[in-house]
Amino acid sequence: MTELDAELLGRWELLAGQRAGAVGTAVIRCYREPHRRYHTVRHLRAVLRVADELSSAAVNLEAIRYAAFYHDAVYAxxxxxxxxxxxxLAGAALLSIGVRPETVAEVIRLIRLTVEHNPDAEDGNGAVLCDxxxxxxxxxxxxxAAYARAVRAEYRHVSPELYRMGRAVVLQRFIDRPVLFRTAAGRERFESRARDNLAQELRALRVPPIG
Known part of the structure; x- marks a missing residue:
């Protein structure tokens, strides 16, 4: 077990209890799948850390943390x-270790929100996880730049032209949103820089490489 895996397992066991360690090990292992380049254990750790930092906007931090562990458990x-x-997967696993059904239902709802990252204005839990x-x-x-390269590597089977077209659509959708981050702290910390990053990547994608 790597140092990072041990860190994540420690976080899981604080959340779910040591008796649930095997379930935690299994979900962490998902983020070690060889085809992943961005959606890895490093991404999982980053999401958990930022969720902690934005926790003042949360209503159910337990559900958010479980959702963070499982939000990319299946990724292809x-x-x-x-x-x-x-x-x-989260629903079945969490029920099997005795997590309260109402918490499990919230975890499932939160993971589904990460399809669009567009929670309602009053959805504190959704705002924290999505941010x-x-x-x-x-x-x-x-x-x-490292993130953008890692995402490209996950789509290495896609031709450069098709990737530029598809990625540009995704980036433009984000740029067109009135706000990207739904918590006050998230907007203050990330909004301006995110818009600069998205615009810069979009400009680069629309210029075909020379040679």
Whole structure:
């Protein structure tokens, strides 16, 4: 077990209890799948950390943390139902270790929100999870560039032209939103930088490489 895996397992056991360690190990292992380049244990740790930092906006931090662990548990770029499969996996796993059904239902709802990252205005839990998941958009220049390269690597089977077209559509959808981050702290920390990063990547995508 790596140091990072041990850190994540420790967080899981604080949340779910040591008797649920095998379930935690299984979900962490999902983020170690060899085809992943961005949606890895590093992303999981980052989401958990930012969720903690934005926790003042949360109503049910327990549900948010469980949702963070499972939000990308199922991930394959060729599929269109990763979030739904992740939600179902979370539901079955959490019920099996005795998590309260109402908490499990909230976890499932939160994971499904990560399809669009567009929670309602009064949805504090959704705002925290979605902001934590999107926080990389507001990273510094070097970290954002590493994120963009990692996402491209996950789509390495897609031709450069098709990737530029598809990625540009995704970026433009984010840019067109009135706000990207729904918590006050998230907007203050990430909004401006995220818009700069998105615009810069979009400009680069629309210029075909030379040679």
């Amino acid at each position: 770029v060729q599929r269109g139902d990763n979030e739904e499969r992740s939600a179902r 934590a998941d999107l926080a990389v958009l507001g990273a510094g220049e070097r970290d954002y």
